[in-house]
Amino acid sequence: MMLRLILFVILLSVPVQAEMPAGHDDPRLQAAVEAWLDGDDTALRTFHDMAGEGNVAALILRQRMSKIGLADADYPEPVDFFWLDFAADSQLALAFGISWHQLPNKTSEERITEFLDLGEFRHAAALLQTEVHKSKRDAVKVPLAEQVIEDVLFSNLSLEERLFTFLLAEPQLSDAAFTRVLSDLCFAEKDPSQGFQPLGAWCSAVIREDFTTELAFRSVMFGPEARQDPDRVGRAVVTNWLSSDQQSLPSRVCSSICADDRRQCVWSVYQVAWQLPGLLSIGSGVETLVPQSVYLGSIRAEKEYWDFVNRTWAKDGPLEKAAWKEAASCLVAAVRDGVQPWERQ
Numbered sequence: 001m002m003l004r005l006i007l008f009v010i011l012l013s014v015p016v017q018a019e020m021p022a023g024h025d026d027p028r029l030q031a032a033v034e035a036w037l038d039g040d041d042t043a044l045r046t047f048h049d050m051a052g053e054g055n056v057a058a059l060i061l062r063q064r065m066s067k068i069g070l071a072d073a074d075y076p077e078p079v080d081f082f083w084l085d086f087a088a089d090s091q092l093a094l095a096f097g098i099s100w101h102q103l104p105n106k107t108s109e110e111r112i113t114e115f116l117d118l119g120e121f122r123h124a125a126a127l128l129q130t131e132v133h134k135s136k137r138d139a140v141k142v143p144l145a146e147q148v149i150e151d152v153l154f155s156n157l158s159l160e161e162r163l164f165t166f167l168l169a170e171p172q173l174s175d176a177a178f179t180r181v182l183s184d185l186c187f188a189e190k191d192p193s194q195g196f197q198p199l200g201a202w203c204s205a206v207i208r209e210d211f212t213t214e215l216a217f218r219s220v221m222f223g224p225e226a227r228q229d230p231d232r233v234g235r236a237v238v239t240n241w242l243s244s245d246q247q248s249l250p251s252r253v254c255s256s257i258c259a260d261d262r263r264q265c266v267w268s269v270y271q272v273a274w275q276l277p278g279l280l281s282i283g284s285g286v287e288t289l290v291p292q293s294v295y296l297g298s299i300r301a302e303k304e305y306w307d308f309v310n311r312t313w314a315k316d317g318p319l320e321k322a323a324w325k326e327a328a329s330c331l332v333a334a335v336r337d338g339v340q341p342w343e344r345q
Contacts (some may be wrong), residue, residue, distance in 0.1 A: 019092045019118055023055030028103045032058075035292060036065060037298035039342065057289060063098050064285030092118055092288065109144050112152065119288045121155045128152050130169045136332050140326060142172045149173065153181050158292070159196040163281055167218065182206070197241035198234070221276045235267065242266045247297060249282060249305045257341045258330040268327035275310045282308070302342045310335055 005019050023029060029050055036043035044066055050058035083099045087093035094103060095114050106114070115124040126148065135142040142149075149169050153162060167182055173181065186203035198221055205214040213233065220234035229235055242250045245265050250269040251262070258265030273279065282296035282305050295301055313324070313335045324332070334341065 019090065020288065021056040021060055021090045021092050022188070023050070024057035026050070026055060029055060029058055033061070037295065037300045039299040039303055056087050056093060059087055060093050060098060060286055061289060064096065066328070086324050097328055109148050112148055116151055116155055120286070121157050122161060122283055122287060122292060124155065125152050125157055125161055129165060129168055132172065146174060146177050150177055150181065154184065159199055160276060163199055164222070164276060164280055167222070198237050201237045223275070238270065239263060239267045241328065242270055249279060249296070249301060252302055253306055253341045257334040258328055261328050261330055264328040265331050268323070268331045269309060271323035272312050272327060273305065278308060299342045306341060
């Protein structure tokens with residue numbers, strides 16, 4: 001009941017430009033969203049059935065949320081194409097490509113701007129990140145106006161997502177744009193170290209022009225391994241951040257499986273699950289219907305993150321990857337024994 005009330009209050013406060021598709025306020029749909037966030041995969045059946053009744057919000061949830069969850073979940077059959085006709089009046093549904101109509105081709109710039117206007121900030125950032133990776137691969141300039149990149153970096157993203165996107169897009173920015181974004185990240189009225197301690201430490205290193213320490217933080221936050229942090233300065237800051245934030249996904253996962261060695265567990269989970277990029281891969285598939293803060297605070301997010309950890313175990317094994325070799329023994333035992341950390345006593 002409390003989660004449902006939180007969802008209702010947050011949805012009322014969504015920016016006016018964000019489209020709320022037809023049927024989003026149906027009590028049955030809201031109850032299904034709550035059940036799905038609590039880890040009930042059968043709620044996808046409700047989304048599926050309500051989409052068949054013409055509920056546009058349910059159709060969007062069905063299409064977007066079925067991409068999130070445990071790899072072996074028994075999802076309902078695909079949505080029939082004729083269902084998608086009624087979604088043609090929803091700009092949000094069309095932006096996500098949920099239609100059987102021939103949709104007009106849009107440039108990456110147009111798509112990013114559209115998602116920003118719709119309030120899907122994280123999806124816009126993901127599209128920008130994809131364009132940056134493609135341009136690096138092909139050794140070409142990102143086909144985006146600098147203003148669009150700035151619009152993403154100044155949008156309603158978390159500090160973690162903003163820093164990650166900024167560091168990826170940094171080579172594409174002019175000196176003036178770089179300074180504007182850096183100043184906003186590091187000199188905003190709010191103290192960034194309160195919500196994201198590594199940002200405060202990284203900003204301090206940049207301001208001091210201590211590039212050795214700055215590189216150490218980049219490595220610990222984004223690198224495949226912490227090779228550039230020999231003194232473990234960055235590791236200590238990141239571990240403190242994850243440990244002190246009781247609501248962080250690594251902290252919640254470790255609270256029940258590694259109560260006696262939670263600090264080491266938190267660092268281990270963070271390492272084996274691809275550091276900050278892995279953490280940022282967890283999120284709501286459609287944040288105007290399920291806000292990121294609600295999704296990230298749910299059991300669904302814990303299940304998704306734990307599935308990520310288990311996939312790296314299955315792929316790399318404890319003896320193949322350095323992060324697993326150094327992992328907390330209680331974490332290794334929990335993965336090996338198939339423990340479900342969200343099933344608390």
